[in-house]
Amino acid sequence: MKNTVLLIEDDAELAGMLRDYLEGEGFSVGIAADGERGVTAALSGDYAIAALDVMLPGIDGIEVLRRIRAQSALPVLMLTARGDDADRIVGLELGADDYVAKPCTPRELVARLRAILRRFGERDAASANGQQPLPGDAPATPQAIVAGPLTLYPQGRRALMSDAPLTLTSAEFSLLELLVTHAGRPVGKSELSLYGLGRPHAPYDRSIDVHLSSIRRKLGPLPDGRSRIQSVLRKGYQYIPE
Secondary structure (H helix, E strand, C coil), X not given: CCCEXXXXXXXHHHHHHHXXXXXXXXXXXXXXXXXXXXXXXXXXXXXXXXXXXXXXXXXXXXXXXXXXXXXXXXXXXXXXXXXXXXXXXXXXXXXXXXXEEECCCHHHHHHHHHHHHHHHHHHHHHHHHCCCCXXXXXXXXXXXXXXXXXXXXXXXXXXXXXXXXXXXXXXXXXXXXXXXXXXXXXXCHHHHHHHHCCCCCCCCCCHHHHHHHHHHHHHXXXXXXXXXXXXXXXXXXXXXXX
């Protein structure tokens, strides 16, 4: 199931073209032409990742993502209209792992899908082997990382906050892991983007900010009311240990 992709796309010609290209790159591809069928397929357990168009007949891509995230941590790459920042931000807030603007080249789509799958899969193998996983300046991690009430299990990509399960997307887990392993020190957006999203940070790209805003909400504040993740002017973000 490692390279199985679900395309949730109502444009039959585009979906067919993307399927042919993806299959040529070694992926197995399924297509859902509307939101209802997309949700059903995404929750079937048959796919490693979904590429989800925002503009769909019936229920739109935002509602599809909402329904997927209510039941599954399946990695989701949003396909959004170029320049439509509102859909991107909402999608990321709801738990999309990343986005790509349409029209996009098949090559760009493949690169984004592989980056997400690599983060989702190779990080586990690297942690299990005690190796440096991928560029991003994070050290090899033990089986558990404990920071006050927060415990991260990199091998299983699980997180607990005060012993309660913390639901994180793949991108959120990677970002939080990097920040926690550098607790008390700022980490730049370039490093965060490479490690958390598997791609270089682009000017005016707010993906990191939106992901971290979501993580902040899930973590809750420090006992003194401050955020556990704080921005550092011109340096990035840092995790504040208790």
